[in-house]
Amino acid sequence: MKSNKLLKFVSSFALSIVLMMGLATPTFAASTGTNLTTTLNLMADYSTRYSLGERVNEVYPSGTLLRAFEDQNPNTKVNVTYDSSGNLLNQMKADPNHSTDVFLSDDLTRMNSAVTANIIQANTVYNLLSNELVLVGNASTGLTENSLSYSDVLDWLNDNPGTIAVGDPAVVALGTYTKQVFDAIDSTIWNNILTHATLYSNDTDVLDAVACNVNQLGSVYATDARRRPELTVLDSKDVNIIYPIGITNAAMNDNVSRAPAAQALVNFLKADIVNPDGVFQGRGFSIPIQP
Structure with missing residues (x-):
């Protein structure tokens, strides 16, 4: 009889400990321990x-x-x-x-x-x-690394049968940064650039347009340019991106x-x-x- 009473006491005590431990467990920790x-x-x-x-x-x-x-x-x-x-x-x-x-x-x-x-x-x-902004060109331009600066892009576009891919500043920060670079060169240059430009609604489309020769030049992020070794980096700008x-x-x-x-x-x-x-x-x- 004493043995049975002792067994019941031990079992009851153990159950109390388990319940106390369960109540002490934080809510988020309990949820992460499940399959949820x-x-x-x-x-x-x-x-x-x-x-x-x-x-x-x-x-x-x-x-x-x-x-x-x-x-x-x-x-x-x-x-x-x-x-x-x-x-x-x-x-x-x-x-x-x-x-x-x-x-x-x-x-x-x-x-x-x-x-x-x-x-x-x-x-x-x-x-x-x-990140940084870079000017890139594809093989059709014949340009080599660091051979064309942003400040010379308009002259190049006027003298060559090429176009430039840029992000649309209305929806793409990449386009806003690109416009800032050209505005810093000359406050009137952006409208002239647009006569030779195609506006795109995201970064990937700008990069792909140059890589596929839809546009011969493009203004893209340095990190994206690294993904396309077939493109040549012509200039770079740190514009606090x-x-x-x-x-x-x-x-x-x-x-x-x-x-x-x-x-x-x-x-x-x-x-x-x-x-x-x-x-x-x-x-x-x-x-x-x-x-």
Whole structure:
């Protein structure tokens, strides 16, 4: 009889300990210990796609940042949408479900607009990456490396049967940066450049147009130019190209799953850019000066 009473006491005590431990477990830690998956929706500028990755057969390629992040966080799945920052901002503004969690822009203006529109929480914005602008030409131009500057582009276009591919400043930060370079040379030159130009709505189309000889010259990001060795870099400009990243208010309002998962992704990307052997620096991005 005493043995049975002792057994019941031990069993009851053990059960109490288990229940106390369960109650003491934080909510997010408990959810990550299950098979439940948190899905993050990332909006990112086109020029980051080679670093972040694009799914092939539902899997991000080895060596990309989103593959590494998902490998380290098996209960988090990241869906990424690539487009120009202007188009992405318009998509977020038009989304009644507020489904975006993280926004990675290629300019401060669009990020500031997202904050003003109450889409991005201001205190989450961080200047993640820096890039440069380069003038490129294809083989049809006969130009060699560093042989044509931005200041001489209009003369070249006037003297040669060629055109230039540029981003549309209305929706593409790449176009805004390009216009800034030409405006700094001469405030009247941009309108003359446009008579020889084709405007494109995203970074990839500008790059592909030059590579496919639709246009003979193009103004692109240095990181994109590295992906096309058949193109010749003719000139480069450092025009303070900053890529800010921020978390949406919708995500931050969900402190059980979306907020911690989004912060984990942002922290992961922050850690990579400061690593000299990381993916971002390996693709040509650099560390921006923080405000």
